[in-house]
Amino acid sequence: MATHDLGYIIGSLAKASINRKLAQALVRLAPAGLSLSEIGIRDLPLYSYDFDADYPAPAAKFKQAIDEADAVLFVTPEYNRGIPGSLKNAIDWASRPHGKNSLAGKPVAVIGASPGKIGTAIAQRELHSILGYCDSRQMTAPEPYIQFTKGLVDDEGNVTDEKTKEFLAKFMTAFKRFLDQQAG
Secondary structure: OOOEEEEEEEOOOOOOOHHHHHHHHHHHHOOOOEEEEEOOOOOOOOOOHHHOOOOOHHHHHHHHHHHHOOEEEEEOOOEOOEOOHHHHHHHHHHHOOOOOOOOOOOEEEEEEEEOOOOOOHHHHHHHHHHHHHOOOEEOOOOOOEEEOOOOOEOOOOOEOOHHHHHHHHHHHHHHHHHHHHHHO
16 A cells, blocks of 8 residues: 655644644544645745745745655635635745746645635635646545534544544545555
């Protein structure tokens, strides 16, 4: 059985983010063959091409983590009908400088949660568009728009709603299958 090292990026910088809780749940629900680790974005400075010749240490470490991961899972909130600026900034660091795009050809998947009924659908569409431009290989189905209600995921990362738990487990299994196909 192939094992895939999967890095995940949480688009929110908030320590109590519901998307951080969602990521914890996904780690717990990952099938055998997926090894998950967070690729943090909190310490990244704002991107500027002025840094292209000499990346700051946090940005170099971030790019290296993406390069070393077999795939990346983006867990994003929706801010004002789009992705958070912190996530866009991280993608800018990952895709630069020209000719050194760490996301090109990288298998990726997108998921997110919000309290609203459309569960980050608009942010995810925007993120898919950006990742398409970055030439990432995207898993596009199933589409995981999670409406996050109070208590949906407890502090240990356990999903309390059985239908949601089942759906999230299927999502992670689908991502593993996608990665197996990409590697094959």
